[in-house]
Amino acid sequence: MSDTLVLLDHATDGSLRAPVRELVTIARDLPGAVRGVWVADGAEPSPATIAELGVLGVTHVHRLVADGDLHVAAALAAGLATLLAETGAHLVLAVSTFENKEAAGHLAVASGAAVVTDVDSVVWSDERLVAGKTVFAGTWTTSTAVRTPLAVITVKPNSVPVTDAPEPVTPQVGDHAVALDAGVGRVRLVERTEQPASDRPDLTSAHVVVVGGRGTEGDFSSVEELADVLGGAVGATRVATDEGWIGHEAQIGQTGVTISPRLYIGAGVSGAVHHRGGMQASGTIVAVNSDPDAPIFEIADFGVVGDLRTVLPQAAAELRRLKG
Amino acid sequence: MRWKVAAVRRTEPFAPASVADGNVPGVRIVVCVKHVPDIQSDRSLGATCRTVRDGGDGTLNELDENALEAALSLVEAAGEGEVVVLTVGPDDAVDAVRKGLQMGADEAVHVVDDAIAGSDAIGTARVLAAAIRHLGGADLVVTGMAGLDGLTSVVPSALAALLDVPALPLAAELVLDGSTVRVTRHLDRVTEVLEADLPALVSVTDQANEPRYPNFKGIMAARKKPVTTLALADLGLDADQVGEAGARTEVLEAAPRPVREDRVLVHDTGDAGVRLAAYLVENQLV
Ligand SMILES: Cc1cc2nc3c(=O)[nH]c(=O)nc-3n(C[C@H](O)[C@H](O)[C@@H](O)COP(=O)(O)OP(=O)(O)OC[C@H]3O[C@@H](n4cnc5c(N)ncnc54)[C@H](O)[C@@H]3O)c2cc1C
Ligand SMILES: Cc1cc2nc3c(=O)[nH]c(=O)nc-3n(C[C@H](O)[C@H](O)[C@H](O)COP(=O)(O)OP(=O)(O)OC[C@H]3O[C@@H](n4cnc5c(N)ncnc54)[C@H](O)[C@@H]3O)c2cc1C
Numbered sequence: 001m002s003d004t005l006v007l008l009d010h011a012t013d014g015s016l017r018a019p020v021r022e023l024v025t026i027a028r029d030l031p032g033a034v035r036g037v038w039v040a041d042g043a044e045p046s047p048a049t050i051a052e053l054g055v056l057g058v059t060h061v062h063r064l065v066a067d068g069d070l071h072v073a074a075a076l077a078a079g080l081a082t083l084l085a086e087t088g089a090h091l092v093l094a095v096s097t098f099e100n101k102e103a104a105g106h107l108a109v110a111s112g113a114a115v116v117t118d119v120d121s122v123v124w125s126d127e128r129l130v131a132g133k134t135v136f137a138g139t140w141t142t143s144t145a146v147r148t149p150l151a152v153i154t155v156k157p158n159s160v161p162v163t164d165a166p167e168p169v170t171p172q173v174g175d176h177a178v179a180l181d182a183g184v185g186r187v188r189l190v191e192r193t194e195q196p197a198s199d200r201p202d203l204t205s206a207h208v209v210v211v212g213g214r215g216t217e218g219d220f221s222s223v224e225e226l227a228d229v230l231g232g233a234v235g236a237t238r239v240a241t242d243e244g245w246i247g248h249e250a251q252i253g254q255t256g257v258t259i260s261p262r263l264y265i266g267a268g269v270s271g272a273v274h275h276r277g278g279m280q281a282s283g284t285i286v287a288v289n290s291d292p293d294a295p296i297f298e299i300a301d302f303g304v305v306g307d308l309r310t311v312l313p314q315a316a317a318e319l320r321r322l323k324g
Numbered sequence: 325m326r327w328k329v330a331a332v333r334r335t336e337p338f339a340p341a342s343v344a345d346g347n348v349p350g351v352r353i354v355v356c357v358k359h360v361p362d363i364q365s366d367r368s369l370g371a372t373c374r375t376v377r378d379g380g381d382g383t384l385n386e387l388d389e390n391a392l393e394a395a396l397s398l399v400e401a402a403g404e405g406e407v408v409v410l411t412v413g414p415d416d417a418v419d420a421v422r423k424g425l426q427m428g429a430d431e432a433v434h435v436v437d438d439a440i441a442g443s444d445a446i447g448t449a450r451v452l453a454a455a456i457r458h459l460g461g462a463d464l465v466v467t468g469m470a471g472l473d474g475l476t477s478v479v480p481s482a483l484a485a486l487l488d489v490p491a492l493p494l495a496a497e498l499v500l501d502g503s504t505v506r507v508t509r510h511l512d513r514v515t516e517v518l519e520a521d522l523p524a525l526v527s528v529t530d531q532a533n534e535p536r537y538p539n540f541k542g543i544m545a546a547r548k549k550p551v552t553t554l555a556l557a558d559l560g561l562d563a564d565q566v567g568e569a570g571a572r573t574e575v576l577e578a579a580p581r582p583v584r585e586d587r588v589l590v591h592d593t594g595d596a597g598v599r600l601a602a603y604l605v606e607n608q609l610v
Contacts, residue, residue: 101478109482112572116573140369144576146573249510254470263609273364303589304589304592318602322605
């Protein structure tokens, strides 16, 4: 089997998005080499990033360079199609984000690749790629085989523990110019505004997420306090984002962000099915809710029937005490 | 019973946008809607690893109500135009387009064929693309942001690629300005404004609008509106291009996840915060 292309999602400062390391870890266990794809969007990989990719086992870093904006999904797909052809790679692995899934749709049409989204594992079994994913709001697990020579697979953050390659390598960095046809240029990116980075970890890849719902009545201070003690990210239900208590990007659920942290703590969250769809695959689920009949208790490993305004600060204080 | 599409209004697929040339009054919008198992029901995958769709718990994908609302309000704002609601799915799926008619769509199209069963996202997009071409094209194709069962969000961009029109997915705001469509979208940490000339495809999020409920008048009017049923042969598609035969993926196994065991529920008597902290420490979650 031939090589795997891993899309190296990165921040504006050139640092790798955390889940990329998981993609490389997964790709290393597949036959063939692991090649990174760096979209040259102004941010460049630092020597430290290249070295880190080497430690992870990435043999090549292909910089995609285009005279159009590679943030447009069709343009990114055109770039990936070119690279698939040039490198003979058979698989593109990307982090499951809406942007990458969008590019996957374009790439599938352009290249004949199969698409599997939101997976948590990819293995090579009986001479084909098999991906695992949980579906129906985390209530079913499935495995899906790829039937075509090419595939694009998107992987959910927090799917596998990151490991280094047995032997570090020195990645070869090279440029690939992408010719964008007129069709791609029909989408005009008029404006792109990146939000400033927060001090808290990124929601999708955080190991701990503390989520506030309507029960906070708009006061997120105890949610933030607990998140900070745990070094976690802060999320919200749609009610909380619709009320404007916190930004829309914090919404967890079927129409927001899908998360699967090691630890999810929901406070004043009822556990509506739309919300569960975005968090039910979490490792451990903790819920604090004043209503003993709240549906979230059906899926909580540890549930507290109580008032979040007293339970959360007490838990935060105790954790601080235990940490010393 | 199946019958052929009665009259094809426009023969040129994706003729220059009617808004611009003014020959046909208003925009022609095709809204793609999916019939899905109700997400409040117990959803399951059957023996062939396909979604069980015959439980009578099917419904119009909630997120496609936002797509319908977006299309209907664009036409209302323009004072002219037409909305065609299109679905691909088994017999029951006709309910999804009926609901679209009740909300105010002018026409409904249901593509149904046994050979479509088991389609993956790309197969579905192929059928939708062929159906839209068959209907004579559109100025604007509007979809929801995701089907609440499959949740791949891949159909919109694949469909745009197949139709060879620009894709503007995940619109939280949507403006039609002459023959230019502009969307504002909020992605993880990024806000973008995208623009394209018609014909184009947009997908809309649940933030885009508040879908209307069909009122009595709408429900009565829907009874007189046409529902066209099409089969693969009508679309010039072969059975091996779609469905399980044409699928690029194959679901090998599906099993319900075990329910979480050893669950603990404590009622706060003053020390629940401390007990919560202890639980986290014990389970090495800090
Ligand atoms: C649990 C599950 C997991 C799946 N995983 C994959 C996968 O990884 N890869 C893959 O290729 N296929 C997958 N499929 C199959 C795929 O979901 C379906 O083939 C499919 O029809 C696309 O559905 P979606 O909900 O994913 O569409 P999305 O792309 O999420 O839907 C977006 C929009 O497209 C429109 N649309 C979608 N389907 C239709 C339709 N039938 N008729 C009219 N409009 C429609 C709607 O406007 C909808 O809002 C999966 C199916 C299930 C049930
Ligand atoms: C198409 C569609 C898509 C949607 N997508 C999403 C999505 O992606 N994400 C999402 O989250 N929602 C989504 N929703 C909304 C979802 O259905 C629910 O309405 C929402 O998740 C409920 O938010 P909540 O739990 O904060 O509020 P509620 O359901 O009102 O629950 C509040 C809870 O707080 C508890 N409470 C109140 N006071 C306290 C207190 N002092 N201490 C402790 N507990 C307290 C109450 O007992 C209650 O259980 C969607 C809805 C639709 C129709």
